[in-house]
Amino acid sequence: MEQVPSILRTVGLEKSYDLGRTKVRAVCGIDLSVQKGEFVSIMGPSGCGKSTLLYLIGGMTNPTRGSVFVADTDITHLSDSERTALRRERIGFVFQRFNLFPTLSAEGNVCLAQEIQGARGRKAGVERARELLKWVGLGEKAGRRPYELSIGEQQRVAIARALVGMPEILLADEPTGNLDTENSWQIMKVFESLNEKHGQTILMITHNPEIAARADRTIHMRDGRIVNVEEDD
Amino acid sequence: MSFSFPTLVRANIFQRRTRAGIAILAVAIEVTAVMVLVGLTSGTINEVSGRIQALGADIMFRPAGSSPLLGLSDTTMPEAAVDRLLEVEGVDSASPVMIWPTSEVSGAPTNIFGIDPEPFERVGGELEVLDGRRLQDGYEIIVDRRLASTEGLTVGQELEILGQSWTIVGIYRAGIGSRMMVPLPTLQEILGLPNKTHVVFLKVDPGVQPRQVSSRINSELSGYETTLMEQYAEVLRENIVGLDQFNGAISSIAVVLSFLVILLAMYTSIIERTREIGILKALGASKTYIMHTIMSESVLLCSIGAAAGVGLAYLTRWALVSRYPTLSVEFTMEWMIYAILLGLAGGTLGAFYPALRAARQDAVRALRHE
Ligand SMILES: Nc1ncnc2c1ncn2[C@@H]1O[C@H](COP(=O)(O)OP(=O)(O)OP(=O)(O)O)[C@@H](O)[C@H]1O
Numbered sequence: 001m002e003q004v005p006s007i008l009r010t011v012g013l014e015k016s017y018d019l020g021r022t023k024v025r026a027v028c029g030i031d032l033s034v035q036k037g038e039f040v041s042i043m044g045p046s047g048c049g050k051s052t053l054l055y056l057i058g059g060m061t062n063p064t065r066g067s068v069f070v071a072d073t074d075i076t077h078l079s080d081s082e083r084t085a086l087r088r089e090r091i092g093f094v095f096q097r098f099n100l101f102p103t104l105s106a107e108g109n110v111c112l113a114q115e116i117q118g119a120r121g122r123k124a125g126v127e128r129a130r131e132l133l134k135w136v137g138l139g140e141k142a143g144r145r146p147y148e149l150s151i152g153e154q155q156r157v158a159i160a161r162a163l164v165g166m167p168e169i170l171l172a173d174e175p176t177g178n179l180d181t182e183n184s185w186q187i188m189k190v191f192e193s194l195n196e197k198h199g200q201t202i203l204m205i206t207h208n209p210e211i212a213a214r215a216d217r218t219i220h221m222r223d224g225r226i227v228n229v230e231e232d233d
Numbered sequence: 234m235s236f237s238f239p240t241l242v243r244a245n246i247f248q249r250r251t252r253a254g255i256a257i258l259a260v261a262i263e264v265t266a267v268m269v270l271v272g273l274t275s276g277t278i279n280e281v282s283g284r285i286q287a288l289g290a291d292i293m294f295r296p297a298g299s300s301p302l303l304g305l306s307d308t309t310m311p312e313a314a315v316d317r318l319l320e321v322e323g324v325d326s327a328s329p330v331m332i333w334p335t336s337e338v339s340g341a342p343t344n345i346f347g348i349d350p351e352p353f354e355r356v357g358g359e360l361e362v363l364d365g366r367r368l369q370d371g372y373e374i375i376v377d378r379r380l381a382s383t384e385g386l387t388v389g390q391e392l393e394i395l396g397q398s399w400t401i402v403g404i405y406r407a408g409i410g411s412r413m414m415v416p417l418p419t420l421q422e423i424l425g426l427p428n429k430t431h432v433v434f435l436k437v438d439p440g441v442q443p444r445q446v447s448s449r450i451n452s453e454l455s456g457y458e459t460t461l462m463e464q465y466a467e468v469l470r471e472n473i474v475g476l477d478q479f480n481g482a483i484s485s486i487a488v489v490l491s492f493l494v495i496l497l498a499m500y501t502s503i504i505e506r507t508r509e510i511g512i513l514k515a516l517g518a519s520k521t522y523i524m525h526t527i528m529s530e531s532v533l534l535c536s537i538g539a540a541a542g543v544g545l546a547y548l549t550r551w552a553l554v555s556r557y558p559t560l561s562v563e564f565t566m567e568w569m570i571y572a573i574l575l576g577l578a579g580g581t582l583g584a585f586y587p588a589l590r591a592a593r594q595d596a597v598r599a600l601r602h603e
């Protein structure tokens with residue numbers, strides 16, 4: 001296992017928030033290595049630092065100490081713009097809250113992500129957006145606005161949006177958090193097929209042990225640390 | 234990179250109408266304010282100078298140190314200067330005019346000309362009588378059509394001016410000299426200035442350069458000043474102290490106000506959208522993309538605002554002129570472009586700072602923003 005190069009690696013990763021008098025240590029000393037094509041789930045009680053870890057890996061915020069390597073690049077040494085570019089090219093994000101743009105339709109939300117990726121040609125963009133939405137089972141509802149969609153459907157739009165550039169790494173923060181079992185399984189199917197057919201590396205936060213068990217490996221966190229790692233195969 | 238409005242711009246403008254409306258209104262008001270206020274000053278100057286130039290004279294002759302703005306100075310000269318002027322080579326005719334500004338007729342200060350009808354018309358001020366008859370003598374007054382219609386004056390009516398009762402004997406076509414004229418001797422008498430005059434208008438012989446005649450006058454008669462009528466509008470503009478500063482002050486105030494409103498509108502909209510900007514950053518949107526989105530929205534809003542402002546300016550002019558027919562509002566292309574550019578600059582600069590701030594903020598902080 002040591003021979004396989006890791007696509008993601010954190011070394012002594014720490015993040016604390018200064019709240020005036022007190023300091024919140026959201027992540028304290030995480031060493032984690034994820035191989036290309038691995039499907040990893042992260043579990044842990046609320047407030048243990050799962051989202052913070054994911055944001056740090058995605059370069060959305062800088063750590064207080066430690067490093068994050070994406071492939072061989074230490075992204076903590078990159079500028080904000082360089083980290084943004086890295087996200088654009090290699091990382092897809094699905095947020096804990098879906099964060100769709102309310103003024104845009106499902107299709108518009110996906111097209112916006114394409115625009116950010118620098119995709120040319122509106123027509124081709126719309127077709128590709130429809131294709132992605134069809135793939136997550138929303139082919140019929142591409143023209144609807146977020147408020148006209150169920151929570152599960154909104155989450156699937158967010159996933160379609162994250163897949164626009166077919167990123168090597170998909171970071172998903174509780175993608176099934178607010179969903180019933182059926183919707184959850186539907187999303188898991190999408191993730192599994194991405195992982196198996198396209199070899200995408202997936203890091204997924206979940207509170208559901210059954211969902212977590214579908215991953216190759218489950219990391220358990222508590223108080224900003226990794227307390228246990230379970231191989232699920 | 235092909236230029237197109239980012240997807241979000243279109244959605245934001247059409248779906249956040251109130252905010253878009255406020256920004257548009259701020260720019261529109263700025264453009265309207267600058268255009269109307271500047272248009273009012275230049276319209277008034279052009280109208281006044283146009284009326285004076287319509288006298289048909291070539292040269293205005295007045296005591297040294299008096300203002301070329303008629304009615305502003307009470308320095309007089311002996312009427313005998315007319316005879317001296319007629320002796321100067323190249324002078325064809327000379328018409329003495331006394332000027333008395335009064336607010337008794339229309340509320341706004343309006344000049345009354347005391348004229349000697351015969352030389353007045355010889356110099357070139359053709360008074361086309363539309364109703365009634367010409368001036369003769371005594372307490373007679375003629376008024377121009379514009380004043381007659383705004384004040385509802387008719388031939389035969391009496392006007393109370395300078396403690397005297399004047400009879401309207403005629404109404405003449407507007408646009409020549411002043412809006413009211415009385416016989417020169419009557420005005421001299423009532424002002425207690427017999428055989429005096431404020432200015433003399435001169436006509437030069439056909440084919441003679443007014444400039445030559447005016448320099449000849451200046452060398453032969455000392456203690457006087459001459460103004461070439463073809464330069465009158467310019468002279469008027471130069472003599473209204475601080476006109477450019479006034480226009481500048483008005484437009485700066487309009488610009489500062491609209492700048493603040495646009496800044497506030499854009500700023501609050503960006504605070505509102507902090508989360509959205511966080512999402513954009515998380516999706517990999519570059520600073521350039523975010524700036525482009527916000528700035529194109531602002532430029533688009535400002536352009537709509539500027540266009541609306543030009544329309545509103547014309548509407549305001551129409552409303553002003555129908556309410557106050559003696560007002561003149563003249564729009565110049567130069568100031569219209571200036572007003573539009575100021576509006577665009579205010580809006581884009583107003584959006585620039587919040588846009589830059591938004592593009593620079595930490596993605597996670599932005600995402601957690603409520
Ligand atoms: N901006 C912030 N300022 C201060 N403290 C913060 C900030 N963001 C997160 N925290 C704190 O950091 C800790 C970890 O937060 P994080 O969101 O990573 O938890 P989580 O494991 O994702 O929780 P959940 O399962 O509820 O989503 C929490 O105690 C939280 O209160």
Ligand SMILES: [Mg+2]
Pocket residue numbers: 050051052096173
């Ligand atoms: Mg979380």
